[in-house]
Amino acid sequence: EASFEGVDDVAMAAPKPAPRRNDSAALAKEIAEKLTYAIGKDPATARRHDWLEATTLAVRDRIVDHWLASNARNNASGAKRVCYLSMEFLIGRLLRDAINNLGLSEAIRDALSAYDVEIDLIELLEPDAALGNGGLGRLAACFMESMASTGVPGFGYGIRYVHGFFRQEVVDGQQVELPETWLEHGNPWEFERRERAFEIGFGGKVTMIEEAGKPPRQVWRPAERILAVAYDTPIVGWRGARVNTLRLWSARALDPILLDAFNSGDHIGALLEANRAQSITQVLYPADSHLAGQELRLRQEFFFSSASLQDIIRHHLKRHGDLTTLPDKVAIQLNDTHPAVSVAEMMRLLIDVHAMGWDQAWDITKKVFSYTNHTLLPEALETWPVNLFERLLPRQMQIIYAINAQIIREATQSGLDGGKIAAISLIDEGSGRRVRMGQLAFVGSHAINGVSALHTELMKKTVFHNLHELYPERIQNKTNGVTPRRWIMECNPDLTALVTEAIGPGFKDDITKIKGLDALATDAGFRDKFMAVKLRNKQRLAKTIEERLAISVDPHAMFDVQVKRIHEYKRQFLNIIEAVALYDQIRSHPEIAWQPRVKIFAGKAAPSYANAKQIIHLANDVARVINADPSVQNLLKVVFLPNYNVSLAEQIMPAADLSEQISTAGLEASGTGNMKFAMNGALTIGTLDGANVEMLEHIGEDNIFIFGLTAEQVAARRANGQGGREIIENSPILKGALDSISHGVFSEPGRYSNLIDNLYGNDWWMIAADFEAYWQTQRRLDTVWQDPTAWGTKAVHNTARMAWFSSDRSIREYAKDIWSAPTGA
Ligand code: HBZ
Numbered sequence: 150e151a152s153f154e155g156v157d158d159v160a161m162a163a164p165k166p167a168p169r170r171n172d173s174a175a176l177a178k179e180i181a182e183k184l185t186y187a188i189g190k191d192p193a194t195a196r197r198h199d200w201l202e203a204t205t206l207a208v209r210d211r212i213v214d215h216w217l218a219s220n221a222r223n224n225a226s227g228a229k230r231v232c233y234l235s236m237e238f239l240i241g242r243l244l245r246d247a248i249n250n251l252g253l254s255e256a257i258r259d260a261l262s263a264y265d266v267e268i269d270l271i272e273l274l275e276p277d278a279a280l281g282n283g284g285l286g287r288l289a290a291c292f293m294e295s296m297a298s299t300g301v302p303g304f305g306y307g308i309r310y311v312h313g314f315f316r317q318e319v320v321d322g323q324q325v326e327l328p329e330t331w332l333e334h335g336n337p338w339e340f341e342r343r344e345r346a347f348e349i350g351f352g353g354k355v356t357m358i359e360e361a362g363k364p365p366r367q368v369w370r371p372a373e374r375i376l377a378v379a380y381d382t383p384i385v386g387w388r389g390a391r392v393n394t395l396r397l398w399s400a401r402a403l404d405p406i407l408l409d410a411f412n413s414g415d416h417i418g419a420l421l422e423a424n425r426a427q428s429i430t431q432v433l434y435p436a437d438s439h440l441a442g443q444e445l446r447l448r449q450e451f452f453f454s455s456a457s458l459q460d461i462i463r464h465h466l467k468r469h470g471d472l473t474t475l476p477d478k479v480a481i482q483l484n485d486t487h488p489a490v491s492v493a494e495m496m497r498l499l500i501d502v503h504a505m506g507w508d509q510a511w512d513i514t515k516k517v518f519s520y521t522n523h524t525l526l527p528e529a530l531e532t533w534p535v536n537l538f539e540r541l542l543p544r545q546m547q548i549i550y551a552i553n554a555q556i557i558r559e560a561t562q563s564g565l566d567g568g569k570i571a572a573i574s575l576i577d578e579g580s581g582r583r584v585r586m587g588q589l590a591f592v593g594s595h596a597i598n599g600v601s602a603l604h605t606e607l608m609k610k611t612v613f614h615n616l617h618e619l620y621p622e623r624i625q626n627k628t629n630g631v632t633p634r635r636w637i638m639e640c641n642p643d644l645t646a647l648v649t650e651a652i653g654p655g656f657k658d659d660i661t662k663i664k665g666l667d668a669l670a671t672d673a674g675f676r677d678k679f680m681a682v683k684l685r686n687k688q689r690l691a692k693t694i695e696e697r698l699a700i701s702v703d704p705h706a707m708f709d710v711q712v713k714r715i716h717e718y719k720r721q722f723l724n725i726i727e728a729v730a731l732y733d734q735i736r737s738h739p740e741i742a743w744q745p746r747v748k749i750f751a752g753k754a755a756p757s758y759a760n761a762k763q764i765i766h767l768a769n770d771v772a773r774v775i776n777a778d779p780s781v782q783n784l785l786k787v788v789f790l791p792n793y794n795v796s797l798a799e800q801i802m803p804a805a806d807l808s809e810q811i812s813t814a815g816l817e818a819s820g821t822g823n824m825k826f827a828m829n830g831a832l833t834i835g836t837l838d839g840a841n842v843e844m845l846e847h848i849g850e851d852n853i854f855i856f857g858l859t860a861e862q863v864a865a866r867r868a869n870g871q872g873g874r875e876i877i878e879n880s881p882i883l884k885g886a887l888d889s890i891s892h893g894v895f896s897e898p899g900r901y902s903n904l905i906d907n908l909y910g911n912d913w914w915m916i917a918a919d920f921e922a923y924w925q926t927q928r929r930l931d932t933v934w935q936d937p938t939a940w941g942t943k944a945v946h947n948t949a950r951m952a953w954f955s956s957d958r959s960i961r962e963y964a965k966d967i968w969s970a971p972t973g974a
Contacts, residue, residue, distance in 0.1 A: 232303075
């Protein structure tokens, strides 16, 4: 009970431990104590990982103090709680975050230096918790930190995957996936809550029970039952003011071993059931853009949804006694459709388990839930075959049919025609009957949001066009943000020190104050210091590149960076073609004043996404040839850094000069890397897509480099079926680059013919269509780079004008407009 319920009767009576002191002497003493008594090592023989663990435990004690206090406050005030249900939390390392937010950075550094231990070195040994794929999972992590920092009583609910996102190696230029084992040496941040375990059912039958004097009711008797066990991780907000909980569920068998089978000699068979149960939380699906469509995935979704809802209901009943007040006390945010089955499961729990009537249950459900959409890509929208759903979740399927009937009645009454009704139906009757999870999440929620202004408008016009017509007040926009603690203060300490020196430390508490830098953009002295910080960050990244890849890059060259998941719509291919074109042009026009560039790529491809893997291969092929060619040595390098993850991002963001945000317009819902780069003073080259549009508004058109077709133009070109052939044939630079790729300058001929044929064919991602504009804009950037004053001024404006993209702003908007939840500030 400790974490959620806080002070219970026993704890009240027990004497409280003395609060911890935060000076370096006290910390040094405690770290040594942890090392000795928790780890069993002597300072003289301790290894670096022992010091990491001892430090983590000492920091953790301080977090626990704040954590218990936060929970006690929640319980005393009865304030509305926000439950953020997400299949992914890409939290990365936690030690630096905790130390920074508790204001312990210097004390810890000093404490450890007494033992000749460097915090910067031991921190690197913490595994990077990669319980997510990309932007969606990282957004959930930023939101958890911002809820704690803005005073929202937030509870993250997700899955404790034993194996997070795979580790990527590049072998002979190609991606190889290796298992990731973040829990191998234990996880000091988590607390197992044995008392928080819920049964989760699958399969079986639904029967109607009729008891005298009571209305008939449905009872689900699952064929298979397993346990969901809670593991809690504290999430520390800025200044430790609030510590929230991330509760991750782990699957366990009800019976660890089947004794009958074991005793009759079937030793393996006796363990099968336990293995099957545990398999649910073994591994994260590594696909971010197309549906895995496998039974295990649906099991994962239901498993964590049901456990979270049972926990929420249990807590509510214990505190408030009565489920009719649930919407006043809890808001549940569905992070994409992955937890959308929650809508049906909530109805089941209210009706079947807690004996509520349908109408009241439906009203409560809609008031409690809200849903965030993160993609318009049709191949990423979740649908499940009706027969799979029915077999695994028979009662929930019945409820979905009943919800559907009700929605169709409402649609008919409001005069929607048959075609529109088919479009809003929760069941897709088209290609084999399928349950549409987006529609389910929509109808079960009072608010549905997109993640940037453009994306939200497109949602209204495309995927949810008809539902929007039926329920026009439900869709709203909540533009994404990123936490400035991790993405400025922690990843860029030199910049943080410089900003503090220039405008004082107020921006740490209120990021909008960073606007104060704007006036200094034209101050040569400040600008020089700003660019000197950038140079130091680039030197550090250059060292990493040298160590990992044995490629030496000049920190004075422009670092032109594209790091994100590899996907055709994100158009890494466009960037690579530009690199090839540049390579050709530098060699054919040595008289031109080319500006030295290092093109840096990083990102993972879904293991089953063949074209994305080809793009990685091409990047590595191109890099190998260009980096070995003495004729462009000082002017162009290409680097593919393997195994992009949160920790690598923390090193890359502060070291970038140019940020590539070049998705085909209309397809990147928001982007969040775009924000991290700009906050750290990189200029953006980008399309009018996702949050780039709003970045343009905030940063100003002189300080961001926008090119290419708009979302409308893309839609029109696609509708016309104009391919790329004509464009390619009229563009000697593009044609030349494609020819050198096809003809085997970088590999045997034909290796990339599939990718190239696609450009000549329908050019679905508008790479040919946008190439010329992209090329010209890159050359404009060369001109600006030649003028360090101009570049530095724009860089400072970027950092100064990005405060609005703090996830604190996003969270305050959610709290006010969607959750009706309190914020502290
Ligand atoms: O969510 C991303 C969007 O592509 C990006 O534009 C946006 O900034 C970010 C946060 O809103 N979407 C994802 O990252 N999506 C996934 O990772 C994903 C994971 C599993 C799936 C589908 C999508 O089954």
